[in-house]
Amino acid sequence: xGETTASKKYNLWIWVLSIAIPAVVAILxxxxxxxxxxxxxxxxxxxSINGLTAILLVTAVVQIKKGNRKVHERIMKACIVLSALFxxxxxxxxxxxxxxxxxxxxxxxxxxxxxxxSHILLSIxxxxxxxxxxxxxxxxxxxxxxxxxxxxxxIWLYVxxxxxxxxxxxxxxx
Numbered sequence: 268x269g270e271t272t273a274s275k276k277y278n279l280w281i282w283v284l285s286i287a288i289p290a291v292v293a294i295l296x297x298x299x300x301x302x303x304x305x306x307x308x309x310x311x312x313x314x315s316i317n318g319l320t321a322i323l324l325v326t327a328v329v330q331i332k333k334g335n336r337k338v339h340e341r342i343m344k345a346c347i348v349l350s351a352l353f354x355x356x357x358x359x360x361x362x363x364x365x366x367x368x369x370x371x372x373x374x375x376x377x378x379x380x381x382x383x384x385s386h387i388l389l390s391i392x393x394x395x396x397x398x399x400x401x402x403x404x405x406x407x408x409x410x411x412x413x414x415x416x417x418x419x420x421x422i423w424l425y426v427x428x429x430x431x432x433x434x435x436x437x438x439x440x441x
Contacts, residue, residue: 277402285395292354296361307441309360314434316353320346321427328420340404346423347401353430370440379436386429393422 327342369379396419403412 281395281398281402284398288394289391292358295358298362300362303363306360306363309356310434310438310441313353313356314431316349317427317430320349321424321431324420324424324427347397367437367440369437371436382429383433386426386433389422390426393419393426396422
């Protein structure tokens, strides 16, 4: 079964968002809003959002395996909203605060940077997967949705879990 006309109309938006989101984040990451108080309260909040997203992703898979499509759909929409909230808070924090350097040493330092780098790269790479997966469900192309969801789910889950791990590892250095 090929791509439907309905899903094709979303392809441009998927491409635009998949490129624009990381580009805008990279630009804003290096821009400081002068005169605005540092938003140091945000990292534990957006780390918690990552943790909640991970829990909800697993819950959504359990629900679809039980045949609860509507519950699965609501949970997945919540995951997308949470990811957008995370992104807004992440950008707001970095526009008001200097980056925090990791202060750990030895093997743990290498572990931290491996997790951080894989988290960053996969958080960029998962964007088109999430969007395509969502559009396939939205347009009723459930067979193709299911195929790509099997790829999207573990990547998105890894990004959510490693987001919490990165926060926990760097939090002593804030």
